[in-house]
Amino acid sequence: MAIVEDGPNGGFRGKVGSIYGYNRMGQWIIRGARRKSSKPPTEAQRLHRQKMKAIGKFCSENKAVFDFGYGLKKENGSKYGAFQLAQKHVFNDVLAFDADHNPVVNFENLNVFVGDLIPPAGTKVSVNEGRIFLEWIPNPVYDDEIYKLNLACVSLKDFCSLKLAVASARDGQCFVDVPVELNQKADYHVYIGFWDTYHGAFSNSTYCGVI
Structure with a gap:
């Protein structure tokens, strides 16, 4: 099911028949269904997926903290809400891999609150x-x-x-x-x-x- 936005001449979000519609950076995009790749993932792709899975679990379990701590950083009209800003921070600054390629959280790098006041x-x-x-x-x-x-x-x-x-x-x-x-x-x-x-x-x- 798709949802039409901005009237009958606007874009739509969702699936209609075999095509999908979505909005990206203010521009309406229409594409066909994605085909599942038969190629095995590269090592970089495998590690990226492993990292994303670990970030998703960690951030979901701490969502209440991140929703509050990043609530003042979200901007009106931005595609990033408080939780997405926290996920981005964890991806870029907090989660890495150890020598055995296991995801690890560097808790000392984690910011659970963010803002412009001087920290304790x-x-x-x-x-x-x-x-x-x-x-x-x-x-x-x-x-x-x-x-x-x-x-x-x-x-x-x-x-x-x-x-x-x-x-x-x-x-x-x-x-x-x-x-x-x-x-x-x-x-x-x-x-x-x-x-x-x-x-x-x-x-x-x-x-x-x-x-």
Whole structure:
């Protein structure tokens, strides 16, 4: 089934008979059905597909964090939403292959929040008696109560956790109860970032470590 857009003389999106219609960069395209290739994939193609599969799984499991953390970066009219911007970042900067050609995530390169504020510095994380203890160096630029600290926990093997405004940016430290949704048998990588709650702006996230 196809959907006609912009009236009877406009383009269409979907399948009509044996042809397909879609919009690419504002231009309507019509093409025939793709034929399945009988050629075996090259090594580069195989690795690319493996990488895309790993990125799809990793980003889907952490979608709640990425939808929030990249929400202010999406532009009106762009084909890239918040989640697609996060996927692009993971593809370009975060996921690579080890010596055995297995996909690996470089968590220290991952940005779960993105923005123009100055990110937290001097970060530390530890866990004690079911509470997460976070430390950072207060930035005098963000001494107003409107600046808050956001917390994200990201894992390769389980779903993420996102906690908003867990402390004021000027505090320099805080305790947060370990989120009940976290799998106690999984490792979680911890990130914090500043949030201007009045003007609507983020900093890039800072990697704190693993718990």
